[in-house]
């Protein structure tokens with residue numbers, strides 16, 4: 275590692291934002307020192323090898339985009355496989371395809387044509403039309419009717435938010451896409467897949483030739499670290515950066531329980547959602563299916579939602595009015611700072627992977643030119 279004020283950039287955080295920023299800066303002749311407080315690169319995309327299976331330790335990550343430029347960009351670092359996300363819902367022991375499509379309608383009502391399916395949805399939702407739905411339950415019932423709502427939405431949503439659907443605001447569900455084709459592909463994007471060999475291949479390749487130090491918390495040695503570079507790129511929590519002076523931003527939490535099973539194939543699909551309220555987890559992932567694995571054993575993960583808090587590992591930002599207006603105060607301050615803030619934690623924003631890659635590419639282009 276170089277010492278002294280030698281680097282152009284100190285990059286805090288080895289997630290996708292930091293990795294793309296570092297790669298793009300290096301391409302333009304700049305030097306970067308990257309640190310991460312975790313013991314691995316990749317941020318939340320990190321995969322841990324267990325029984326030769328790439329386990330998505332921070333939750334299922336499926337790459338999907340409509341942007342050909344971003345698809346070509348990531349494929350230049352690692353080839354992607356042909357994985358298509360087609361989750362299945364388990365409600366009281368019966369299985370239904372997701373997203374809601376003709377397969378789901380067949381499983382619910384034994385209907386075989388779009389006309390029949392539309393007729394049932396119309397009949398069931400007609401009874402619930404109101405001018406202004408007062409809560410999420412009223413909103414969902416008016417959009418899809420009773421069967422889809424009670425079997426596939428209510429329990430799952432209540433578990434996710436830790437609140438009754440009648441206590442949740444209606445704006446959480448703006449639309450509920452219904453597909454009148456036999457198409458189980460969860461995403462509508464043109465490009466989709468998983469990096470062959472897992473996400474560490476992608477971040478590892480982006481970070482080739484970059485000095486990386488792991489297990490280093492920026493806040494423990496801020497002054498010393500900042501002296502090592504001319505400019506800092508910060509991808510951690512913006513409220514923590516400013517010592518929570520305007521308050522703590524909240525995130526929805528998750529707990530992941532990983533289990534190795536002495537079994538070749540547990541559920542035959544990468545993602546199975548549990549949509550009834552009585553089962554405490556929301557989904558079970560079986561990681562080998564992301565990569566069509568043939569290993570002798572399998573690794574599954576039960577995903578449990580946790581109460582929103584500012585103390586937990588930050589997963590999903592809660593962009594309600596209170597948090598958004600708090601974030602704006604931080605942003606105003608950040609706009610006058612010489613630090614570059616980027617990524618999901620610094621921008622307090624849910625970013626999909628392709629979006630965070632696009633944001634980091636745009637930023638480097640903006641400050642360093644094409």
Ligand code: FAD
Nearest residue numbers: 287289290291311317318333336492510617618625626627
């Ligand atoms: P991160 O990956 O969080 O990286 C930030 C890094 O900064 C972390 O490694 C952290 O340790 C480090 N850091 C923070 N503070 C400090 C500090 N003080 N000192 C040193 N290091 C620090 N996207 C998709 O496209 N498809 C999906 O299927 C998908 N599934 C998801 C599932 C879950 C459960 C979650 C939470 C997200 C999912 N995403 C998905 C989104 C994806 O994870 C993000 O787009 C991406 O990880 C954002 O990258 P980032 O660099 O902004 O943040």
